[in-house]
Amino acid sequence: MGFFLETLFGGLMTGMLYALVALGFVLIFKASGVFNFAQGAMVLFAALAMARFSEWIPGWLGMAPGVLSVLLAIVVSILIMVGVAWLIERLALRHLVNQEPITLLMATLGIAYLLDGFGPMIFGSAVYSINVGMPKDPVFILEGMFEGGVLVSLEDFYAAGIAAALVAALTVFFQFTKTGRALRAVADDHQAAQSIGIPLARMWVIVWSVAGVVALVVGIIWGSKLGVQYSLSLVALKALPVVILGGLTSLPGAIIGGLIIGVGEKLSEVYLGPMIGGGIENWFAYGLALALLLVRPQGLFGEKIIDRV
Amino acid sequence: MFYRENGQFKTSYRADQQIFPILQDRVAVLLLLALAFVAVPLLASDYVFQAVLIPFLIMALGALGLNILVGYCGQISLGTGAFMAVGAYAAFNFQVRFDGMPLLVSLLGGGLVAMVFGMVFGLPSLRIRGLYLAVATLAAQFFMDWLTSRAKWVTNNSSSGSVSAGPLSIAGWKIDTPMEKYLLCLAILCVLALAAKNLVRSAIGREWMAIRDMDVAAAVIGIRPMYAKLSAFGVSSFIVGVAGALWGFVHLGAWEPAAFSIDRSFQLLFMIIIGGLGSIVGSLFGAAFFVLLPLFLNYVPHWLGLPLSTATATYLEHMIFGALIVFFLIVEPHGLARLWSTARQKLRVWPFPH
Numbered sequence: 185m186g187f188f189l190e191t192l193f194g195g196l197m198t199g200m201l202y203a204l205v206a207l208g209f210v211l212i213f214k215a216s217g218v219f220n221f222a223q224g225a226m227v228l229f230a231a232l233a234m235a236r237f238s239e240w241i242p243g244w245l246g247m248a249p250g251v252l253s254v255l256l257a258i259v260v261s262i263l264i265m266v267g268v269a270w271l272i273e274r275l276a277l278r279h280l281v282n283q284e285p286i287t288l289l290m291a292t293l294g295i296a297y298l299l300d301g302f303g304p305m306i307f308g309s310a311v312y313s314i315n316v317g318m319p320k321d322p323v324f325i326l327e328g329m330f331e332g333g334v335l336v337s338l339e340d341f342y343a344a345g346i347a348a349a350l351v352a353a354l355t356v357f358f359q360f361t362k363t364g365r366a367l368r369a370v371a372d373d374h375q376a377a378q379s380i381g382i383p384l385a386r387m388w389v390i391v392w393s394v395a396g397v398v399a400l401v402v403g404i405i406w407g408s409k410l411g412v413q414y415s416l417s418l419v420a421l422k423a424l425p426v427v428i429l430g431g432l433t434s435l436p437g438a439i440i441g442g443l444i445i446g447v448g449e450k451l452s453e454v455y456l457g458p459m460i461g462g463g464i465e466n467w468f469a470y471g472l473a474l475a476l477l478l479v480r481p482q483g484l485f486g487e488k489i490i491d492r493v
Numbered sequence: 494m495f496y497r498e499n500g501q502f503k504t505s506y507r508a509d510q511q512i513f514p515i516l517q518d519r520v521a522v523l524l525l526l527a528l529a530f531v532a533v534p535l536l537a538s539d540y541v542f543q544a545v546l547i548p549f550l551i552m553a554l555g556a557l558g559l560n561i562l563v564g565y566c567g568q569i570s571l572g573t574g575a576f577m578a579v580g581a582y583a584a585f586n587f588q589v590r591f592d593g594m595p596l597l598v599s600l601l602g603g604g605l606v607a608m609v610f611g612m613v614f615g616l617p618s619l620r621i622r623g624l625y626l627a628v629a630t631l632a633a634q635f636f637m638d639w640l641t642s643r644a645k646w647v648t649n650n651s652s653s654g655s656v657s658a659g660p661l662s663i664a665g666w667k668i669d670t671p672m673e674k675y676l677l678c679l680a681i682l683c684v685l686a687l688a689a690k691n692l693v694r695s696a697i698g699r700e701w702m703a704i705r706d707m708d709v710a711a712a713v714i715g716i717r718p719m720y721a722k723l724s725a726f727g728v729s730s731f732i733v734g735v736a737g738a739l740w741g742f743v744h745l746g747a748w749e750p751a752a753f754s755i756d757r758s759f760q761l762l763f764m765i766i767i768g769g770l771g772s773i774v775g776s777l778f779g780a781a782f783f784v785l786l787p788l789f790l791n792y793v794p795h796w797l798g799l800p801l802s803t804a805t806a807t808y809l810e811h812m813i814f815g816a817l818i819v820f821f822l823i824v825e826p827h828g829l830a831r832l833w834s835t836a837r838q839k840l841r842v843w844p845f846p847h
Contacts (some may be wrong), residue, residue, distance in 0.1 A: 219624045259714065279823040286569055286621055287822055290766055294818030301811025309804060381754035421631070421755070428628050467639050474617060477629060481621045 191450050197340035199446020200347045201406060206421035206430065206438040207351065208398045210238075213432050214358070214392035215367040216283060216375070218277070221292040224420020225299035229268065231301045233261040235312035250285025254315075258400070265396030266389075272445045273388045281375055281384065300417060307429055309414070314407040334391075334433045347439075350401060354394075355435055367391055423472035431486025441484065445469045496840045512690060512807055515749040529679055534672045542671035545784060550678040551739045552782035556745035557682075557689055557773060558732030563762070564771035565693055566725035567705030568618050569626060572633035573733055573761045575614075578753035579637065580734025581605040582647050585656050589649050596663050600681075600738045608727045615726030624706070631711020634755050641750035649837035674743045681739065686731055690773050692728065701725050702771075731759075763814060765822050769830025780827040786813065 205223060211221040238257035242249045245256075275369050276291055297358055358364040371378040378384050423442075430441025452468045482488055496517050503509045513519045525772065559573050584603030586757050614633040618626050627695040641647055648656050661677075670679055692698050701719040703711035712718050741748045760783065768779020790810050793801060825831055 219627075231669060276823070278820045283826075285824075286567075287568070287826065289624060289627065290762070291819050291822045293762070294815045294822070295810050296815070297759075297818065298815030301808040301813075301815065305805065305808040305812070309808075373543060383667050424628050424631060432624070464639065467632060467635035470628075474629050474632045476624060477621050481625060 191454050192447060195447035195450030196443055197337070197344060197384075197446070198450065199443040200340075200344045200370055200439075202404070202419070202423050202426045202446055203349050203439045203442025204350070204398065204402045204405070205419050206426040207354070207435065208395045209420075209423060209427045210430075210435055210438045211354065211395045211398065214371050214428075214435075216277070216388055217371055218288045218292060219285065219432070220395065221289060221344055222272075222296035222299060223395065223399060223423070224417040225296040225303070226265070226399040227403045227406070228382060228412075228414065228417035229299045229303040229403075230261055230265055230396065230400035231407040231416055232307040232312070233264050234258065234400060235314045235412045236307045238314065239312075256377060258404075261400050265400055266393045267471050269392030269396050270389050272392055273385060277388055278385060282488065287326070292428060296417075300414075304414070312407075312412040314404055314412060326413070339409065343409075346405065347403065350398065351435060351439055354398075357394075358435070359489065363387075363390060370382070399484075422469065423471040428473040428483055430475055431483030431488050434483070434485035437483060437485030438451055445472065448472055496706065496837070497841075498841070504531035506665075512694075526683070534676060537675075539671045542675045544588020546675050547671065547678055548743050549780055549784040550675070550682050551736050551744055552761070552764065553777045553781060554678075554685060554739065555733050555736035556768065556776035556780045557686060558729045558734075558736060559761045560765045560768075560770065560772070560776045561689060561693065561701070561732065562725050562729035564765055564769075564775075565698060565705060566701040566722065566729075568615070568707075568722060568725060569623065570630040570729075571627050571755070571758050571762065572614060572630035572637075573758035574753045574755055575633040575637035576607050576730045576733040577642055577737025577740060578613050578750070579610045579730075580604055581748065581753065582641060582656070583607065583734070584738035584742060585658065586647070586649065594741075596661055598666075601733055601740070604731045605736035607737065608731040611726045611733070613721050615723055615730075618722050618726065631755075634758055638750060638754065641753070641800050646784065655747055655749040656741075658742040658745075661742060668743075678739055678743060681735065685735065686773060686777075688810070689728075689732065693773065697721070697724060705771075741747050745820060763818055765828075766818055767828055769828030770826075772828070772830035774833065775828050775830030778833065782829065786810070826841035 194313040204225065208226070209220055210225070213219055232258055237260045238249070238254055241247075241256050241260070245253075247253060272295060278289075280291055298436060317366045358368065366377070366382045367387055367390070369380075369382055370384060374384060375481055377387075401417065402419070403412070406419060410416070422445075426441040426445050428441075429436060429444060430437030430439070449465050449468055452467045457464050476483070496515075497516045498517075501514075501516055503514070511519075513522060533546070555573065555577060558576075559570065559637075562568050562570050580603040582603075583606035584599045587599040587602045610633070614630060617629040621629060642654060648654060661674075663677070666673075667672055681795055693701070700711070700716045701724075702720060703714070703716050703723075704721045708718055711721070737753065741752070745752060750834075764779035764783045765776055766779070767782055768777070769775025787810055789804055790813070794806075
């Protein structure tokens with residue numbers, strides 16, 4: 185039982201991180217109808233910026249590395265992500281308004297390639313570490329209930345807390361602010377939104393910036409866990425089935441989808457893996473998403489897809 | 494001036510329905526074929542065969558297959574690498590498990606197995622489409638990555654996980670020099686490209702295009718979506734599977750699962766975007782572009798006297814590809830093929846503008 189719970193917790197924590205990446209997808213899809221394949225590349229780019237600036241800033245300003253320098257690095261990274269968002273809107277999306285979703289998807293694939301090349305070129309391509317002072321010690325919980333308790337990492341708990349806060353903030357933003365409403369209108373129909381006076385260009389910059397900030401959060405959490413390296417951009421591929429499972433248009437769906445995939449992955453690896461050769465983590469999520477798609481094409485919480493001819 | 498069709502009257506339905514209705518085109522294609530089959534083998538060096546021509550031919554074949562699915566039938570696929578892997582590993586298994594299996598039969602067998610695999614993973618396309626389908630085809634990719642690296646029977650219990658094709662020969666013809674390999678690939682590409690061209694301009698090709706343009710409307714006018722979509726998946730996967738088998742057998746010789754990773758899928762998709770969606774000749778342009786650009790990026794700094802490190806060159810290549818994809822989608826969504834046909838149209842009416 186203790187082992188099962190440990191696997192379960194491990195899965196929940198990984199799931200939370202998948203959910204964060206998935207959140208970036210859902211944000212952009214909700215607000216612009218673009219399925220942003222570049223989210224993974226943005227995570228890598230943001231993490232690289234964060235890792236390098238937290239190294240460089242103390243040197244430039246002649247201060248000791250500490251809370252202040254980390255905060256400064258975060259601010260600089262956020263500014264960079266906003267700049268990236270502005271450039272993407274200016275150079276790519278502005279010219280692709282009202283195009284087919286598939287065209288936009290392929291454009292984001294191109295952007296992903298661009299960022300994947302650009303990031304390492306200016307920031308270097310070694311493995312970097314991010315240290316924002318999150319505690320890394322493992323702790324035992326529920327010791328009263330089981331012998332030996334359940335081993336969890338404190339870092340994961342913080343990460344999960346940050347993720348939950350982020351989701352809450354974004355939900356409020358989308359539901360209750362004027363900008364959020366405008367974003368939802370844009371997602372519904374570009375043309376209609378434009379015709380009632382919503383500035384499309386500014387909306388897209390806003391939502392891509394928000395997605396960039398989410399990418400930065402993911403980059404910091406994953407980066408401080410695993411180090412900043414190219415494989416970070418592959419977490420996006422992990423998050424795809426999460427979005428499909430939860431529904432492309434639902435923020436809570438991304439979270440719940442992430443948790444289901446995280447737990448499913450770990451449990452299947454531990455209990456099902458040995459039977460068919462192990463290493464099934466990588467495609468299990470896709471299998472799960474595929475099976476659900478056949479029954480419920482819009483995902484668990486997505487809006488129903490209606491075809492009009 | 495020479496590219497005129499004045500006086501070329503079509504007096505039969507046959508003449509009206511030729512692939513190349515203009516005489517000059519037919520002459521040009523024949524000249525091109527003569528060049529490819531006779532002049533190039535006489536002139537090119539081994540390096541050119543191995544680094545440029547053979548990868549180009551095989552990638553062109555793969556892009557052709559993918560273009561049928563994405564460009565003609567509108568079903569986006571990100572699992573092309575997996576379909577190539579199925580072709581390569583199936584052909585390998587045919588070779589090692591059946592003694593004296595002819596090479597061509599193995600290659601075609603690889604294509605057929607890929608076809609079945611493609612149709613199975615094409616089944617979701619009956620219920621989902623667009624972005625969702627793209628993710629569904631990724632499932633094929635990850636499943637194949639896992640199968641080829643974990644399942645022992647796929648690699649014939651090879652201890653290192655890599656497999657090797659061994660010497661190639663067709664009916665006594667030993668294919669061991671790069672020139673002979675080139676000729677084999679060229680012949681296969683020509684046959685399959687001709688078949689594909691004829692398919693897309695026949696009834697089934699029109700069904701695919703109707704499904705692409707609007708599948709509900711196509712169903713209303715009596716096109717069976719299941720039949721059209723699955724046949725597109727089948728034909729496409731067959732060609733991609735043959736390309737995969739050739740990539741493994743002819744180009745690599747020995748390969749590991751990583752040879753058919755997700756990067757390969759993206760590369761093929763980029764080729765058809767840059768070359769031109771829904772165009773057979775566009776697949777060739779895209780593949781040529783994709784093979785030549787890295788070489789170009791390697792040589793240009795040398796000529797200019799700017800030494801570029803390998804890492805920088807790789808990143809630069811990434812960036813240029815990414816930028817080009819966005820550029821093409823914005824400026825010319827129909828790719829190089831559209832530029833080509835615009836140029837031909839201009840030439841036809843020259844010196845008049847219309």
